[in-house]
Amino acid sequence: MKATAAQRRQRDARIGSVVSLILLIGAWQLVTATGLVPDDVLPQFGDVAVTWWQLLVSGELVQQTASSLSRQATGFAAAVVCGVSLGIVMARHRMVDDFVGPLTSVILPIPKAALIPLVMLWFGIGDIAKTIIVFLGTILPILVSTYHGAASVDQVYLWSARSMGDNARTLLWRVVFHAALPEIMAGVRMGLIISLIVLVGAEMLAGQGGLGWMVFFTLDSGAYRVTYAAMLTIAVIGYAYDRLFLMLSQRVLHWAEQNP
């Protein structure tokens, strides 16, 4: 069967990204192996790969990754649940909006890194503090997109649903949530990326394990290969997350006129 234009386009894009990755790694290896860039500035890719493998086999990498991901997943999941439900209720109920709206517009512009010392002051440097930082950093983009999606639901959907027996409460889930889902998913995707950024930031500042801690701690002690191995792991996780998310998005939004 002949491939369609869209399939060809997708295949080309895939080949393109593999080629650019190979070129990047090749250039890295070239400038370091020839001594053009000294080893203490940028270790050789081959050495980093070996270190990465050793860390993986020793279980060290798995343990740090697991502790990072459990903090990230908990904070992120809580942010999705709270952000989506609060956004929907705010968009459809004037009183909640009047009450919560000013709070979010004050908190929204604060750079999330600025929250880290504050949360550490209140909750210490343990898992709870980092989970809270992820939660705070992630909830606002999710809340804002959900709010805009839910506020712009077509009036005729709401009226149709009311005339088919929905009340103001059942409407929120049966109509508003679904109609706003494209915007919700866009906000959740952004939140997912931010969650990794703020988590790594929090782990750098607050220590006690995790990939961010690995990066920061080893930089201090001069074990640059480990630093790079940890950074690579973060990059791979970020990429895998985004791919997984896009797949999920296409599944739940298959009905939309335009897929994200």
Place this chain on the structure above:
Amino acid sequence: MAAAPRVPKIVLRALHKDYDDRATGRAVAVIRSLDLTVGAQEFVCLIGPSGCGKSTLLYILGGFVPPTSGEVLIDGRPVGPPGPDRGIVFQEYALFPWLTVLENIMYGIRSEKARGLRRLRAEELVAKVHLTGFEHYYPRNLSGGMKQRVAIARALAHDPDILLADEPFGALDTQTRSLMQEELLRIWESDRKTIVFVTHSVDEAVYLADRVVVMTARPGTVKADITVPLSRPRNFDVVMQAPEATALRAELWRLVKEEVLRAGYGA
């Protein structure tokens, strides 16, 4: 056939509706001193110039928009919030794009009924609007006419007493439109809902309605209330050639045109 006296289903008395104009902050009268009675199982078309308040009237009947003053009675009781006693069809279809044809139609069938029964009822409606084979399509893959047939089936699914239609065929091409009109009449003749149908088209009103209500330019009120002297069932090609139909079309055109001109057409 002499029309038997009908039980009044919808009664509007001294209805007023003002909207707040956001730009000027003043109230603008959309509907003024409107009285109208619609009998049970009657098919009434509302026509009038753009902005005359005919859609607003429909939304008031639906319970979506409150009247500023006056009485709105359905079965002798003041109109309540939107509910399954009144189905509604919009020009823009308003199908839920995340649900299939069958799921859209099942949406309003009460959930206390067993799932199997709901499905059976929905499938019956799919057949009634000639969409068999399209049950699992999503709205984005349907033509305008098909979408509107789903919308009609969906509005009828919970068996409302009243069907409100807001220019439902206004966005369709001419051929699809006349097929849809025939189909709507066929459905109405089999289950006899009370229908209030807003349209721009004089021909559509004459072909479909028992009575045509002509509204004045804004603020809208009843300008003329004319019984359509055509027997049923109506075949479009035959009935529209009848001298009564021709005379009525001319009369309605004249009435609507007066109001369009009064509304400041081109001014």
